[in-house]
Amino acid sequence: MHIQEWLETIPAVSVYALVAAVIGLESLGIPLPGEIVLISAALLAAGHDGIDPWMVGACASAGAIIGDSIGYAIGRKGGRPLLARLGGKFPKHFGESQIAMAERSFEKWGMWAVFFGRFVALLRIFAGPLAGVLHMPYWKFLIANVLGGIVWAGGTTAVIYSVGVVAEAWLKRFSYLGLVVAVLIGIASMLIVKNRAKKAAASAAPAPESATAVAAD
Helix, strand or coil: CCHEEEEEECCHHHHHHHHHHHHHHHHHHHCHHHHHHHHHHHHHHHHCCCCHHHHHHHHHHHHHHHHHEHHHHHHEHHHHHHHHHHHHHHHHHCHHHHHHHHHHHHHHCCCCCCCCHHHCCCHHHHHHHHHHCCCHHHHHHHHHHHHHHHHHHHHHHHHHHHHHHHCCCHHHHHHHHHHHHHHHHHHHHHHHHHHHHHHHHHHHCCHHHHHHHHCCC
């Protein structure tokens, strides 16, 4: 069976459920590739008449908002011991340096850390639980959470879907040339996003002297 024919057999409801579940679990605090799943679903919608991009964006937004809210409640109840347990299970994501960077971001930006954190992979995992641990007022968290979830999920879906539609047209007209161009655009976009995320994380990371002083205290 041709790959395109196989893709056409995927039930739309399965795509919507997968998007909502993965993004929801990632927002809750479990390291999962939510952004990759969202991008893949948006691209699939561009070439699959049965998958509605509006539904993809809506499910992604719902997963992000609900997952973050549950993560907030868990963080509020579990406190710092919760972060310590997560650090033992996921040292690459919840290590001391990552937690320090996230805390510094919250101290600097407040509720905006929840909003903009949705666009940075590491902060996307931390935002809900850490906001709860730091006892951010829930109304502030909710506003930033809802706005950030809708803008990130809806915006990502719209952009990737549009790129997918254009790439689909190129493929029909130029065959392999269109495929090469589409792949290069995708790689370039990913590199730019990753570079900006690293710069944002680096600017928010505490200086070595500050970390040493905190440890000494």
